[in-house]
Amino acid sequence: MRYLPHSDAERAEMLAVIGATSAEALFSAVPKSALLDRPVDLPSHSPEFLVEARMRALGGKNRAAGDGPFFVGAGAYRHHVPATVDHLIQRSEWLTAYTPYQPEVSQGTLQMLFEFQTQVAHLTGMEVANASMYDGSTATAEAALMARRLTRKDRIILSGGLHPHYRDVVRTYLDNSDDLICLPASPEGQGDILDRIDDDTAAIVIQTPDFFGHLRDLKRAADAIHSKGGLLIVVVTEVVSLGLLEAPGALGADIVVCEGQSIGNALNYGGPYVGLMATKKEFIRQMPGRLCGETVDADGNRGFVLTLSTREQHIRREKATSNICTNSGLCALAFSIHLGLLGEAGLTRLARLNHQRGIRLSKALRAVPGVELLNQTFFNEMTIRLPIPAAPVVELLARADVLAGVPVSRLIPDDPAVENLLIVAATELTTDQDIDMLGECLHAVLSEEAA
Numbered sequence: 271m272r273y274l275p276h277s278d279a280e281r282a283e284m285l286a287v288i289g290a291t292s293a294e295a296l297f298s299a300v301p302k303s304a305l306l307d308r309p310v311d312l313p314s315h316s317p318e319f320l321v322e323a324r325m326r327a328l329g330g331k332n333r334a335a336g337d338g339p340f341f342v343g344a345g346a347y348r349h350h351v352p353a354t355v356d357h358l359i360q361r362s363e364w365l366t367a368y369t370p371y372q373p374e375v376s377q378g379t380l381q382m383l384f385e386f387q388t389q390v391a392h393l394t395g396m397e398v399a400n401a402s403m404y405d406g407s408t409a410t411a412e413a414a415l416m417a418r419r420l421t422r423k424d425r426i427i428l429s430g431g432l433h434p435h436y437r438d439v440v441r442t443y444l445d446n447s448d449d450l451i452c453l454p455a456s457p458e459g460q461g462d463i464l465d466r467i468d469d470d471t472a473a474i475v476i477q478t479p480d481f482f483g484h485l486r487d488l489k490r491a492a493d494a495i496h497s498k499g500g501l502l503i504v505v506v507t508e509v510v511s512l513g514l515l516e517a518p519g520a521l522g523a524d525i526v527v528c529e530g531q532s533i534g535n536a537l538n539y540g541g542p543y544v545g546l547m548a549t550k551k552e553f554i555r556q557m558p559g560r561l562c563g564e565t566v567d568a569d570g571n572r573g574f575v576l577t578l579s580t581r582e583q584h585i586r587r588e589k590a591t592s593n594i595c596t597n598s599g600l601c602a603l604a605f606s607i608h609l610g611l612l613g614e615a616g617l618t619r620l621a622r623l624n625h626q627r628g629i630r631l632s633k634a635l636r637a638v639p640g641v642e643l644l645n646q647t648f649f650n651e652m653t654i655r656l657p658i659p660a661a662p663v664v665e666l667l668a669r670a671d672v673l674a675g676v677p678v679s680r681l682i683p684d685d686p687a688v689e690n691l692l693i694v695a696a697t698e699l700t701t702d703q704d705i706d707m708l709g710e711c712l713h714a715v716l717s718e719e720a721a
Contacts, residue, residue: 335537338671339704341631343651343695344481344681345406345433345507346540347532349620350699355534355608364603379599380574383562386606393509393609394526395517396548400559401576402602403545403594406529407436410475410505411443412558412592413525413547417473417501419556419591424449425471429463430456431480433507434681440475455682457482457644457653457691464494471498473524477505478515482644482678482693483651485515492522501525509533509546510697511649513621525549534608535601544601554578558592620698624650627696627705634709635694640716644691651695653678656712658719660692667711674708 276284281293290296297305316324335348342348358364363378383401390399403409414426426444428437430453437452444450449470453463463474474495478486492502501524506512509528518526528546535543549557555578563577587593612620628650635641635654642655656663660677667674675694682688696705 333671333673335673336699338673339700339707340673341675341694341696341700341704341708342673343508344676344693345435345529346537346543347508347510347650347695347697348537348699349510349532349697351534351536351604351608352611354611355604358607359600359603364600377574380562380576382603382606383560383597383599384564384574385610386602387562389606389609390528390530390546391548393512393517394506394523394528394546394548395519395521396523396526397519397551398554398557398561399546399548400557400597401562402530402597402599402605403527403547403559404598405531405541405543405545406505406507406527407433407439407545408443408594409527409529409545409547410436410503411440412594413503413527414440414444414473414475415592416525416549416553416556416558417503420553421472421500423470423472423500425451425468427451427463427466427471427474428453429474429476429480429486430454431482431484431486432475432477432505433481436477436505436507455481455678455685455688457678457688464491467494467498467500469498471495471500473501473503475503475505477507478518479506479508479511479649479651481507482653482691483648483695484645485647485649488518488521488523492524496522503527508649508651510617510621510624513617513619514625515621515649519548524553530601530605533612534604534606542598542601544598544605556591559594560597621649623698624696627698627700628652630702631694631696631700631705631708634705635712638709638712638716641712650697651693653691653693656690656692657716659689661689663712663715664692666715667708670711672707672711674711 285292340348387399387401391397403412417426418424424447426449428440428451434455441450441452451466467474474491476486476488476491478488480486488504495502502522503525504518504523506528509530510532526548530544530546547557547559560576561578563575565573565575567573609617628648632643632652636643640657643652644655645652661679664674664677675692678688678691678693
């Protein structure tokens, strides 16, 4: 197999047509100071089977999440994805991950997106949902922009419990606006966010369970922001929690955004993921992204179309509702199939199992001398304070094949207040043996440090 598409004769013919003496002559306008004076330090070409062997060897150096005790969370969670999901998404009917623009030949994909929207609306307790966003962080930023359009106010307040990556994405989208208030990371509470609300506030953004695992009082937050004419944006990074917790829509949320990775989508080294967005029906025309609607054709047969948003409106730059004119179609399909397999009762059982695993983990951590659990409430994730910096402990336990969690200092660097904090998560895949091993390893490390 050749990897270069042109033969020597073809290259010579093209050079002759444009009047160049060689391929190097095409770069004559590039200053010599910008040109390399030696070959790039890359391996020479090899037969395909040798390249495959090399890539397998490199891949063998990786440690998969399922290779041992795994307590990593902080926005991405290891859950079981049934083999049925992978089988179904590879059927020829679903072989494109792109948004369909010709409904007459895309009825299957459009019906799936319609069902996906229905599932998301039901899950979040909202009236309408779109056909997915890129991920939870960009969905959060789009929700902030949407709140500005709806309220005609500019001030957005981010809770101290919002995931740091989400905070950074919102800051980028809003161009570090002076009207963006980012409360400092608060491992023991959501800070004074309700006290900061005023008549100029477009929205407050609250995550629950938050970055540190705490469950937040959405009803009180909704009452506070609504009294000032603003909106409540709720962020959920562990979407499985909605199988057990009351839906944000029932607690007064105006816009709900979630990271849907936990359902149907494996960790995949951080992506691609799928953002969920749902809102009230009265706000539908300001909701970004694609929306799939139900209709009937000329013969009265049920059909599906993309509605309310034409692709052309997305090229209007700053005047556009959003510059997102596609969706995470394949990830949304995986989400929809997995949730359909679970059903409402199955999702509730899955969520309950996750919470039970979290309770088992919390008890084991409390039993380790020197470990302080910061959470009074949690779903399946919590924050502990160690008597020593958390990052070296995580590195040490990794050598024993225990992935002990996420040091907060990794995501919030240069803050001495979080240096000893460690976020740990347990899912239905976390066994009693895994939890016991984490407790034993932490006990051994802390005992040695104390000695």
